[in-house]
Amino acid sequence: MTGVPVVVLVGPMGVGKSTVGRLLADRLGVAYRDTDDDIVTAEGRTVAEIFVDDGEPAFRALERQAVHAALAGHDGVLALGGGAVLDDGTRARLAAHRVVYLSMDVEEAVRRTGLNAARPLLAVNPRRQWRELMEARRPLYEEVATAVVATDGRTPDEVARAVLDALELKEA
Numbered sequence: 001m002t003g004v005p006v007v008v009l010v011g012p013m014g015v016g017k018s019t020v021g022r023l024l025a026d027r028l029g030v031a032y033r034d035t036d037d038d039i040v041t042a043e044g045r046t047v048a049e050i051f052v053d054d055g056e057p058a059f060r061a062l063e064r065q066a067v068h069a070a071l072a073g074h075d076g077v078l079a080l081g082g083g084a085v086l087d088d089g090t091r092a093r094l095a096a097h098r099v100v101y102l103s104m105d106v107e108e109a110v111r112r113t114g115l116n117a118a119r120p121l122l123a124v125n126p127r128r129q130w131r132e133l134m135e136a137r138r139p140l141y142e143e144v145a146t147a148v149v150a151t152d153g154r155t156p157d158e159v160a161r162a163v164l165d166a167l168e169l170k171e172a
């Protein structure tokens with residue numbers, strides 16, 4: 001499949017990119033794709049296994065390639081991994097796309113993700129790690145965003161509706 005994504009979702013782990021992304025794809029009548037899934041499929045390993053076996057820089061290199069490929073080869077809804085915006089080249093590429101930053105506050109983040117071994121960046125002291133992570137990343141998410149949609153206190157359906165409204169997109 002070629003073309004550009006109808007919308008690219010960015011935001012931290014657990015903010016609802018996959019949940020909302022699938023709802024949006026359904027409503028728009030397009031396919032859903034997730035760069036974390038692309039990496040896991042290509043590598044035959046989980047994200048956590050790649051972090052443990054090869055380290056975060058190796059994961060980021062795989063992620064840069066996966067994001068590049070998906071931005072050029074997918075015309076549905078695309079969700080990026082939570083840390084994809086750390087890469088300068090990825091942020092530059094995103095300038096040409098319709099990007100929605102799904103946001104949430106730290107308490108909501110801790111509630112949604114909890115202590116989850118599948119999320120290697122939150123393995124110890126999740127609340128503190130969340131605060132630090134968001135202080136570092138919020139400006140990067142905001143830099144690439146065409147629109148920011150807060151997810152706190154909203155159901156996934158309500159978030160999907162807010163994304164469509166923010167982008168003035170119509171359901172299929």
Ligand SMILES: Nc1ncnc2c1ncn2[C@@H]1O[C@H](COP(=O)(O)OP(=O)(O)OP(=O)(O)O)[C@@H](O)[C@H]1O
Nearest residue numbers: 012013014015016017018019082112151154155156
């Ligand atoms: N608006 C919402 N309100 C409450 N819970 C939500 C909402 N959106 C998603 N969730 C829940 O939060 C958890 C994480 O959601 P999801 O997997 O969609 O996030 P994600 O952004 O794709 O995470 P990751 O970056 O790890 O892929 C799931 O249990 C999901 O059901």
Ligand SMILES: O=C(O)C1=C[C@@H](O)[C@@H](O)[C@H](O)C1
Nearest residue numbers: 013036047081082083119120
């Ligand atoms: O925020 C992050 O740095 C990450 C988010 C996930 O989507 C995965 O890409 C991985 O767990 C790293």
Ligand SMILES: [Mg+2]
Nearest residue numbers: 017018034079
């Ligand atoms: Mg996801």
